[in-house]
Amino acid sequence: MGLPPAQSVEEVMDEIDWYHSIIKEGTGIRWGVTLKESDKVIGSCGYLNMQHKHYRAEVGFELSKNYWGKGIASEALGAIIRYGFNHYQLERIEALIEPGNIQSQKLVSKQGFTKEGLLRHYEYTLGKFDDLYMYSIIKSDLIK
Numbered sequence: 001m002g003l004p005p006a007q008s009v010e011e012v013m014d015e016i017d018w019y020h021s022i023i024k025e026g027t028g029i030r031w032g033v034t035l036k037e038s039d040k041v042i043g044s045c046g047y048l049n050m051q052h053k054h055y056r057a058e059v060g061f062e063l064s065k066n067y068w069g070k071g072i073a074s075e076a077l078g079a080i081i082r083y084g085f086n087h088y089q090l091e092r093i094e095a096l097i098e099p100g101n102i103q104s105q106k107l108v109s110k111q112g113f114t115k116e117g118l119l120r121h122y123e124y125t126l127g128k129f130d131d132l133y134m135y136s137i138i139k140s141d142l143i144k
Contacts (some may be wrong), residue, residue, distance in 0.1 A: 055091035095135040
C-alpha cells in the first residue's frame with residue numbers, strides 16, 4: 001500500500017540513502033525487520049516526520065507479504081512504540097493508513113492506537129491522490 005516494489009538495486013540503495021539522511025537530519029530512524037533465526041531482512045519499521053519540539057512522530061512499517069499474519073509486524077511495532085516513548089520521550093505517535101489497508105488498521109488498533117479521522121487526498125502516491133486515516137497513540141494510552 002503506497003509503496004511500489006523496488007525494481008532495481010539502485011532503487012533499494014536510494015531507499016537506504018534516505019534512511020541514512022533521516023537519521024542525520026534527526027527527522028526519523030528506520031530499522032530492518034529480520035527473522036529471529038537469521039539475518040534475512042523481511043521488512044522495515046521506524047519513525048519519520050519527527051517533530052522534537054512537539055514530542056511527536058509518525059510510525060511506518062512494511063513487511064514482505066510472505067510473513068503477514070505471523071505476529072512479526074505486531075512484535076516490531078510494539079518494540080518501536082516503547083522505544084519512541086522511552087528513548088525519544090515522544091508524547092504522541094501517529095500512523096497514517098490507507099482506507100483499504102485493513103490489516104494495518106487492525107495492527108495499530110491492537111497496539112492501542114485510536115482512529116482519529118480521515119485525511120482526504122492527503123498524499124500523492126503512484127500517480128493518484130490517496131485518502132489516509134489518522135491513527136494515534138499517546139504515552140498515557142499505554143498506562144490505561
